[in-house]
Amino acid sequence: MPAWSELSKEDLRARQAELQETYESYRQRGLQLNMARGVPGLDQLDLSEGLLTAVTRGDACKIGGVETRTYGVPEGLPEAKALMAAIMDTPPDTVIVGGNSSLNLMFDTIARAMTHGMGGAQPWMQQGRVKFLCPAPGYDRHFSVCEHFGIEMIPVDMRPDGPDMEAVRSHAADPAVKGMWCIPRFSNPQGYVYSDETVRAIAALTPAAPDFRVFWDNAYAVHTLYEDAPALTGIWQACARAGHPELVIQFTSTSKVTFPGAGISALAAGPQTLAQIKRAVSFQTIGFDKLNQLRHVRYFKDIDGVRAHMRLHADILRPKFETVEQVLSEGLADIASWYAPRGGYFMSLDLAPGTARRTVALMAEAGVIMTGAGATWPYKRDPRDANLRIAPTYPPVGELRVSMELLCVCAKLAYVERRLEESDA
Amino acid sequence: MPAWSELSKEDLRARQAELQETYESYRQRGLQLNMARGVPGLDQLDLSEGLLTAVTRGDACKIGGVETRTYGVPEGLPEAKALMAAIMDTPPDTVIVGGNSSLNLMFDTIARAMTHGMGGAQPWMQQGRVKFLCPAPGYDRHFSVCEHFGIEMIPVDMRPDGPDMEAVRSHAADPAVKGMWCIPRFSNPQGYVYSDETVRAIAALTPAAPDFRVFWDNAYAVHTLYEDAPALTGIWQACARAGHPELVIQFTSTSKVTFPGAGISALAAGPQTLAQIKRAVSFQTIGFDKLNQLRHVRYFKDIDGVRAHMRLHADILRPKFETVEQVLSEGLADIASWYAPRGGYFMSLDLAPGTARRTVALMAEAGVIMTGAGATWPYKRDPRDANLRIAPTYPPVGELRVSMELLCVCAKLAYVERRLEESDA
Known part of the structure; x- marks a missing residue:
């Protein structure tokens, strides 16, 4: 069989007919699957059942x-x-523990910077144009927080070892650039882990804006799929060595450790930034839910308890990620590329340019909802219309396999359609 | 015994000597009591022990x-x-249920108005001076949210039937006035209940600013001490009748129903305001803690469950409020005034002008921490230095009695000192 790129127009037409037929057979199955979000499966939720009874008595x-x-x-x-x-x-002593949502902590941190400034500088709302660096493909909810606050987003190329640091340094010379989103371990959507060199380069940044902060969303800090998953260099330690203790604000949560709806979140920051946050929090609330904090403390005891728990998650998730990897390898090796992550919640799939939207539309028509094409880019604008986020965690392996097989059919169909359009043009 | 107001200078000196001696005897007891905040007692927390086991299984x-x-x-x-x-x-359908803190919902509502405006109007941060009406004495945490955001506070006289509505209407003619704080049932600190007439007058308001909102903090909606406690006219119904569905944003929580640290909160608003809030919340979080919402639903079942539960609270609290009332009646009837509320969490004590700060300082020196004098006023500035908030709920009745007896001694001592200063001047 010739490589896809070498197919003649007639070959393409023949393939299209075959694929269309296969696609129709999927469509007639009346699938109803939602793979849009990174949600733990019900069996994963059951792993944390003990959290429900971690505190049952008033005197405890x-x-x-x-x-x-x-x-x-x-x-x-x-x-x-x-x-x-x-x-x-x-x-x-760098930490504040919040409510059930680290996204809310990040949102609040930006809201505070808008109204009260960051580190003693003018409120961002009074500084005119404010910009953020957005390694892309990245996490859509980071981008939508920026969009909500009218913060201009600058995409930065995301690579297997982290963001393109030359681009980051160059943009950070602009005093309007106030921050950067990072998911340093098992990035969303790729599952990349920032290299030691990247972490040190971030800690060594000297942005023009004194109120520039790196938003270090360590959402998947302990979410390894394999024991040999790459470790992450400590950003706090790197910043301390670089003499930039205020540069980075860290975030994490137990949303994908215990319960997405009822976990606990936390942030960590340098002493001055932390003091400012604590002061603002003292106006905002009389305290977050400490009883749920206590449940987590009693349930896990310590980090070893968390790690042991995450191995149970990994046992459930590994076959799912391997299913995706296997189906993609069999179906799309010729016309797409992806990375097999060692942890995290997502895979990133790069299709032929100009085919991601069409692929997602075809899947939706056949009853499988994917994360929208473009969602991994600022303003939902993927300049190449190529990237898709795959969220393998929620569906059972059987459903996941069907969805991925359908994905292969749709991506190939979109590819053939595109090629035929091009040859007609 | 002559009335205090008729005492001669010599009488005052004699009283001062006696009071000083009594005060010393309190001081030597080495009391260590904190009556600063409105906190339920431990026995009240135990009433909700069943909440801890309302949801114990994954499949529930x-x-x-x-x-x-x-x-x-x-x-x-x-x-x-x-x-x-x-x-x-x-x-x-007017309601959003939030996390563990209604203060946080109020803070967020103001933060949103600062950055995104209210009801389609310009963000408050871009409107220059923004002002709020603050019925006073009132709740210090409302006032500190305003202070945090640089919102100018205008005190409005608080009366047994609610705020002075003539003053409210007159101030609301200023388009810079964007809101008003209200605690309509069992006001903090007085325990007043807004009359039907006041509720209707608020619903009928026609403020100059289209983005004016009444912040209706119904924190003590179900916190009756006596079965005959005055009811509150429904503000939603009143606003609907007045044709002002967007005027009021309501807030409440179960902080003083179940657990102050681990309850649930809610807000209610008119359709347009609610839509704006829902949209902003969708950027802020993927959802509040629904598991804790479920606990509350399972534990109470319905409003009758809540009411039955509140009767248990009332049984614990009634003797405490009655102790305060009794000790004050015996000790301060001549030189102070107060109101015996039928519900809520506080009592408001009006001392002789110029003696509140001194009274609190004397109490602190004897080991009893009260809510700071002035705390019930915007900017902590009580123009008469007369008002104190009493929080009777936390201490056991015995300790409460001692504190209140000490309060009488300190208030009288401050009164005598003040009178002597005046006669020396």
């Missing part, structure tokens, strides 16, 4: 002298700070 | 087709919306 709600049922301790239980610090590989 | 986490452990449903479980709507006396 106190820890270290703190009554968790009542008001107070807005920076979080010391024991919860220690646990979340261990996940982020940062000292406990 | 689903309700109405919604899996509460996972992401989604940012406006809250329908069942939780119904419960919180019943507490606020508003239709469920």
Whole structure:
């Protein structure tokens, strides 16, 4: 069989007819699958059932002298700070433990910078145009926070070892550039891990804006699929060595450790940034849900408890990621590229330029909802219309296999259509 | 015994000596009591022990087709919306259920208005000076949110039937006035309930600013101490009748129903305002803690469950409020005034002008921390230095009695000192 790129117009027409027929047979199956979001499967939720009974008595709600049922301790239980610090590989005194959503902590951090500024500088709302660096493909909810606040997004090329640091350094020379989104371990959507060199280069950044902050969303810090998954150099340690303690604000959560709807979140920052955040938080709330923090502390005890728990997740997820890898290898090796991650929640699929939207539309018509094409780019504008995010975690392996086989059919159909259009043009 | 106001200078000196001696005897007891905040007692927390075991199994986490452990449903479980709507006396479709803190919902609502405006108008940060009406004495955390955002506060006289509506109407003619804080039932700190007439007058307001909103903090909606406690006219119904569906944003929480640290909160608003809030929330979080919403739904079932639960709270709190009332009546009837509320969490004590700060300082020196004098006023500036907030809920009755007896001694001592200073001047 000739390579796809060498097919003649007649070959393409023949392929199109075959693919169309296969596609129709999928369509007639009346599939109803949603692969749009990175959601743990029900079996994964059941792994944390013990969290529900980690605190069942009123007289068990106190820890270290703190009554968790009542008001107070807005920076979080010391024991919860220690646990979340261990996940982020940062000292406990750099940490605030929040509610159930690290996205909310990131949103609030930007909202605060808009109204009150960052690190003593003018509020971003009073500085005119404000820009953020967005390694792309990246996480759509990071980008939509920027869009909500009217922050201009500058895409930066994302590579297997992290963002293109030459581009980052060059853009950071613009004082309007106030931040950068990073998912340093098992990036969303690629599953890349920033190299030691990249981490050190980020810590060594000297942006023109004194109120520039790296938003270090370590969402998948402990989400390894394989024991040999690459480790991440500690950003706190790297910043300390570089003499830039205020440069990075770290975020994490247990959303994909325990329950996405009822986990706990945390942020970590340098002493001045942290003091500013604590002060603002003291106006915002009398304290986050400490009882749920206590549940997590009692359930996991320490970071070893978290790691053991994550191995149970990995046992469930590994076959799913390997199914995707296998189906793609069999079906799309010729016309697409992807990376087989060692952890995280996603895979990134690069199709032939100009075919991602059409592929997603074809899948939707056949009953499988994917993350929208373009969603991995700022303003949902993928300049090549090539990138798709695959979220293999939620469906059972059987459904996942069907979806991925359908994906191969749709991507090939979109490819053939595109080639035929080009040859007609 | 002559009335205090008729005492001669010599009488005052004699009283001062006696009071000083009594005060010393308190001081030597080495008391260590904190009456600063409105915190439920431990016995009240124990009333909600069943909440801890309301959801203990993974297969019990689903309700109405919604899996509460996972992401989604940012406006809250329908069942939780119904419960919180019943507490606020508003239709469920006006409601969003939030995290553990209604203060956070109020803070976020103002933060959003600062950055994105309210009801389609310009962001408050771009409108120059923005002002809020603050019925005073009032709740310090409302005022500190305004202060945090640089919103100018205008005190409005607070009366037993609600704020001075003539003053409110007059100030609302200024387009820079964007809102008003209200605690309509069992106001903090007085325990007043807005009259039907006041509620209707608020609903009928026609402020100059189209982005003016009443922040209706119904924190004590169900917190009755006596079965005959005055009811509150429904603000949603009043606004609907007045044709002002967007005028009021309501807030409430279960902080003082279940657990202050681990309850659930809610807001309710008119259709346009609600749509704007929902849109912003969709950028802010993937959903609040639905599992804790489910706990509350399972534990209370409905509003009758809440009411029955609140009667248990009232049984604990009534003797405390009555102790305060009794000690004040015996000790301060001559030189102070207060109101015996039928519900809520606080009492407001009006001392002789110029003696509140001194009274609090004397108490602190004797080991009893009160809410700071002035805290009930915008910018912590009580123009008469007269008002104190009493929070009777936390200490056991015995400790509460001692504190209140000490308060009488300190208030009288401050009174005598003040009178002597005046006669020396």
